[in-house]
Amino acid sequence: MTKSPSGQIDHVLTEDRLFPPPAEFTQKAVFSTTDQYQEMYKRAAENTDDFWREEALEHLHWFEPFSEVCKWNPPHAEWFVGGKTNASYNCLDRHIDAGRGDRAAIIWEGEPGDTRTLSYSELRREVCKCAEGLKQLGVGVGDVVSIYMPMTPELAIAMLACARIGAVHSVIFAGFSAESIVDRNNDAGAKLMITADGLYRRGKILPLKKTVDEALVKSPTVQHCLVLKRTGQDDVAMTEGRDVWWHDVVDTQAGEIAAEPMGSEASLFILYTSGSTGKPKGIRHTTAGYNLWAKRTFQWVFDHREDDVYWCTADCGWITGHTYIVYGPLSAGATCLMYEGAPNFPAEDRFWDLVEKYKVTILYTAPTAIRAFIKWGDEHVDKHDLSSLRLLGSVGEGINPEAWMWYHKKIGGERCPIVDTWWQTETGGIMMSPLPGITATKPGSCTTPLPGVVPAIVDETGNEVDDHHGGMLCIAKPWPGMLRGIWGDEDRYADQYWSMVPGKYLTGDNARRDKDGYYWIMGRIDDVINVSGHRLSTIEVESALVSHPAVCEAAVVGRPDEIKGQAIAAFVSIRDREPDEALRTELKMHVRKQIGALAQPDDLRFTASLPKTRSGKIMRRLLRDIASGNEIGGDTSTLEDYSVLAKIRDED
Numbered sequence: 131m132t133k134s135p136s137g138q139i140d141h142v143l144t145e146d147r148l149f150p151p152p153a154e155f156t157q158k159a160v161f162s163t164t165d166q167y168q169e170m171y172k173r174a175a176e177n178t179d180d181f182w183r184e185e186a187l188e189h190l191h192w193f194e195p196f197s198e199v200c201k202w203n204p205p206h207a208e209w210f211v212g213g214k215t216n217a218s219y220n221c222l223d224r225h226i227d228a229g230r231g232d233r234a235a236i237i238w239e240g241e242p243g244d245t246r247t248l249s250y251s252e253l254r255r256e257v258c259k260c261a262e263g264l265k266q267l268g269v270g271v272g273d274v275v276s277i278y279m280p281m282t283p284e285l286a287i288a289m290l291a292c293a294r295i296g297a298v299h300s301v302i303f304a305g306f307s308a309e310s311i312v313d314r315n316n317d318a319g320a321k322l323m324i325t326a327d328g329l330y331r332r333g334k335i336l337p338l339k340k341t342v343d344e345a346l347v348k349s350p351t352v353q354h355c356l357v358l359k360r361t362g363q364d365d366v367a368m369t370e371g372r373d374v375w376w377h378d379v380v381d382t383q384a385g386e387i388a389a390e391p392m393g394s395e396a397s398l399f400i401l402y403t404s405g406s407t408g409k410p411k412g413i414r415h416t417t418a419g420y421n422l423w424a425k426r427t428f429q430w431v432f433d434h435r436e437d438d439v440y441w442c443t444a445d446c447g448w449i450t451g452h453t454y455i456v457y458g459p460l461s462a463g464a465t466c467l468m469y470e471g472a473p474n475f476p477a478e479d480r481f482w483d484l485v486e487k488y489k490v491t492i493l494y495t496a497p498t499a500i501r502a503f504i505k506w507g508d509e510h511v512d513k514h515d516l517s518s519l520r521l522l523g524s525v526g527e528g529i530n531p532e533a534w535m536w537y538h539k540k541i542g543g544e545r546c547p548i549v550d551t552w553w554q555t556e557t558g559g560i561m562m563s564p565l566p567g568i569t570a571t572k573p574g575s576c577t578t579p580l581p582g583v584v585p586a587i588v589d590e591t592g593n594e595v596d597d598h599h600g601g602m603l604c605i606a607k608p609w610p611g612m613l614r615g616i617w618g619d620e621d622r623y624a625d626q627y628w629s630m631v632p633g634k635y636l637t638g639d640n641a642r643r644d645k646d647g648y649y650w651i652m653g654r655i656d657d658v659i660n661v662s663g664h665r666l667s668t669i670e671v672e673s674a675l676v677s678h679p680a681v682c683e684a685a686v687v688g689r690p691d692e693i694k695g696q697a698i699a700a701f702v703s704i705r706d707r708e709p710d711e712a713l714r715t716e717l718k719m720h721v722r723k724q725i726g727a728l729a730q731p732d733d734l735r736f737t738a739s740l741p742k743t744r745s746g747k748i749m750r751r752l753l754r755d756i757a758s759g760n761e762i763g764g765d766t767s768t769l770e771d772y773s774v775l776a777k778i779r780d781e782d
């Protein structure tokens with residue numbers, strides 16, 4: 131291997147397996163020929179305005195037409211300028227007006243096993259009631275509403291109710307602490323908070339309202355708190371004049387309110403995501419461009435058909451839930467399964483039980499879940515009939531090729547294409563992904579960009595790198611779903627995403643493109659390890675470790691080393707074997723064999739589990755601290771539990 135010039139990353143892991151789409155899938159697919167994709171891609175790139183004008187006119191409802199497709203004043207984009215639409219109208223009324231109101235919109239199952247199905251007409255009625263309740267509580271156009279709720283239909287209802295009256299929702303994942311709620315309420319200037327008495331998690335009740343009460347003491351802008359009775363525990367404190375029950379304020383409404391015509395660029399929501407400085411950033415998305423991107427990417431990537439039962443296992447507290455539980459699938463008129471609880475309650479087969487029971491056809495989940503299923507054992511999968519599935523998706527992190535293979539064989543029965551979707555909170559929706567009817571997939575690659583997405587891989591000077599080397603992944607043109615800013619901090623938006631490579635959006639990820647034009651995400655920019663002048667990506671070393679049968683999960687970080695610059699430290703969780711010196715040596719040799727001596731870990735520690743963010747991403751930053759700290763040494767072959775570290779920090 132040769133020494134790489136600065137800013138480029140050596141690519142060391144080769145993956146040659148190729149999985150063409152099954153012929154019977156292609157026959158009925160939305161994209162059934164490569165030409166169709168190429169023509170569309172070309173048109174979106176070269177004839178951008180015409181392409182998006184047609185898309186927007188066909189796929190959104192317009193109260194007032196737009197006069198300009200895209201106003202690009204870098205780094206600020208406006209899409210569908212002058213037009214008026216409403217996201218809740220596009221998700222609900224459009225289908226009802228078209229005579230499809232009786233179709234199931236949400237099929238919901240609570241963790242204790244309670245169930246509910248809401249047709250599009252029923253969902254609209256509930257959304258309208260909630261919207262009327264919000265208005266009664268003084269919420270109007272442009273007001274921010276914080277939502278801290280369990281995964282019940284009311285969470286989606288609350289989001290859509292905000293959209294209906296032009297309020298801006300800020301969903302806070304219901305696992306966050308009171309302090310995190312305070313930060314978000316104050317940064318956004320939230321006027322109202324919606325929560326529930328509690329939520330079910332692994333059979334226990336978490337008292338959400340108690341956490342909210344703690345937060346509201348330090349949230350001076352919040353005037354009212356609307357509380358859903360979910361668990362029914364009786365020690366819920368209601369502060370007079372501030373707190374009101376959902377069943378008093380929402381359920382009593384008529385449920386008829388019309389959708390407010392909103393400017394295309396009106397803020398639809400804020401979603402906080404962790405930033406490099408630790409202070410969460412309120413990513414701001416707007417109405418028309420986001421809505422269109424959510425809908426079209428959903429239809430393209432998930433190949434949605436009339437008879438599908440689609441299940442995205444994310445929580446609405448994350449962008450995946452916003453775009454692929456609520457706005458994308460509902461705009462497309464899909465039937466969505468929504469599940470409230472843990473994947474291992476009451477047993478490790480809960481997901482497979484749900485797939486079998488509801489005959490799920492499309493399943494969209496995350497690598498962290500897939501790795502947990504592998505660890506729990508195949509017997510939980512084998513108990514169930516998963517033959518309804520026709521398409522599988524993955525999001526959130528790179529999927530290690532061996533985890534991909536397990537997903538393909540064990541869950542997909544070798545017949546379901548896998549769409550490994552790369553995107554970010556900031557991008558609003560999927561940017562790169564296989565199109566399941568036409569893309570031959572390679573385990574670990576998110577393959578090719580969707581129409582409208584123009585990627586560029588650059589080095590530290592902003593020049594494009596050659597195809598063999600990796601570099602920083604940028605997006606060279608604006609797209610409708612892109613973030614419009616960071617709430618209350620426009621300078622940070624320009625600085626963070628647009629200053630390093632002028633005119634291009636900096637994703638913060640590294641990537642490389644292979645000879646077939648497929649993209650491979652190589653992790654966050656700070657996850658690169660520089661060993662003796664070779665820049666290696668953590669995911670490649672991790673994938674080599676995971677390809678050993680004893681390894682469930684691996685995280686790899688760099689630590690300072692006098693001779694090599696950086697040495698490789700690996701944290702590994704194992705199954706079916708005892709951690710000992712022999713296994714440690716075997717694993718180091720395994721990486722050496724898979725990649726080369728250069729990538730052989732210098733330290734290798736066994737751990738019961740890895741520290742993760744609440745959205746399931748491995749916290750390499752914490753592991754870097756441990757790896758470079760003084761407490762290394764002693765007998766590290768015993769199993770340690772680094773997951774406790776995740777608990778001492780709220781976010782990554």
Ligand code: PRX
Nearest residue numbers: 525526527528550551552553554555639651
């Ligand atoms: O590093 C990439 C990783 O997750 C980051 C975005 O995280 P977030 O904003 O929380 O959104 C997650 C859901 C879209 C990216 O910058 N990431 C996400 N999907 C993939 C991925 N890395 C590799 N492959 C993916 N499919």
